Amino acid sequence: MSKEYKAIRSSGWITDFLIGFPEGLLLLFFTTFLSHTLNITVQRFYTVNTCIWLIGSIVVMFTAYQANKGDSQHDESTLSPKERQKLENLDISENMIADIAEEMAKDASEWEHTLQEENVQVSYYHLGRALLNALITGVFFLLGGLLPFWPYLSNENFPEAGNKSVLLAFGVMVLFSFVKSKMTNQAAIPLILRNVAYTGAVWSGAFILQLIFR
Numbered sequence: 001m002s003k004e005y006k007a008i009r010s011s012g013w014i015t016d017f018l019i020g021f022p023e024g025l026l027l028l029f030f031t032t033f034l035s036h037t038l039n040i041t042v043q044r045f046y047t048v049n050t051c052i053w054l055i056g057s058i059v060v061m062f063t064a065y066q067a068n069k070g071d072s073q074h075d076e077s078t079l080s081p082k083e084r085q086k087l088e089n090l091d092i093s094e095n096m097i098a099d100i101a102e103e104m105a106k107d108a109s110e111w112e113h114t115l116q117e118e119n120v121q122v123s124y125y126h127l128g129r130a131l132l133n134a135l136i137t138g139v140f141f142l143l144g145g146l147l148p149f150w151p152y153l154s155n156e157n158f159p160e161a162g163n164k165s166v167l168l169a170f171g172v173m174v175l176f177s178f179v180k181s182k183m184t185n186q187a188a189i190p191l192i193l194r195n196v197a198y199t200g201a202v203w204s205g206a207f208i209l210q211l212i213f214r
Contacts, residue, residue, distance in 0.1 A: 013136055014183055020060055020137040022176060022195070024144030026202050027056050029169040032149055034206040036158040038213060045152070053145045061138035068130035147172050166203060173199045 031052050035045055151164040177195040181188040 012133075016064070016133055016137040017140045018180055018183070019064065020140030021144035022173070023060060024053075024056065024141035025147060025169060025172060025176070026144075026199065028053055028145035029148035029165065029199070030202045030206050032152055032165060033162060033203065034209050034213075036152060036162050037210050042156055042158075045158070049149060049152075053142065053149065056145065057138040057141045060141045061134040064137040065130050065134035068133055169203075170196065170199055 028049065032045075032049050035048060038045075040048070148165045148169045151161040151168060152158060155161040155164070173195050174192055177192040178188055180186070181191045
């Protein structure tokens with residue numbers, strides 16, 4: 001049986017929301033804005049972006065699950081016998097190995113202190129909880145992606161829908177940033193400006209690629 005170990009994991013739906021929602025929002029904002037001016041049929045546009053939307057949610061759920069599993073190597077605060085053996089095989093002196101072990105213990109202690117100061121919780125891996133958090137993250141990804149996609153779904157006049165999608169993406173990102181600032185006790189203005197800059201970078205990238213592929 002594998003050893004149980006603690007790691008930083010999802011602390012609930014808030015964590016899943018803060019991860020999944022903006023990723024879905026920005027990805028679908030990018031792909032829909034990029035593809036709506038390309039020489040493709042309306043049906044092809046819907047098919048491509050729907051596939052990206054759904055596949056993206058699966059990828060996000062998988063990565064969220066992997067993150068919730070954690071990594072057992074970070075549970076070791078001291079030099080394990082196996083690691084010590086590898087160092088000995090490299091003809092490293094005992095004094096050097098002792099110094100390495102001491103630094104590992106020191107780093108682990110400082111990391112634990114940092115987690116306590118930041119009120120970050122660590123917990124044991126639980127399969128059911130990890131799967132549930134991954135699923136919730138995927139749902140928030142789908143919700144975030146639906147918002148910039150919706151103007152195109154409701155209006156096949158893509159230039160008009162594209163303008164609405166841009167306004168919606170920026171507006172939702174401002175609202176999301178404000179909500180995130182309250183959830184995480186961060187200053188609202190810097191967080192809003194930073195996330196609006198990210199959204200602007202996504203829009204600029206899609207616009208530049210439009211010019212290239214036209």
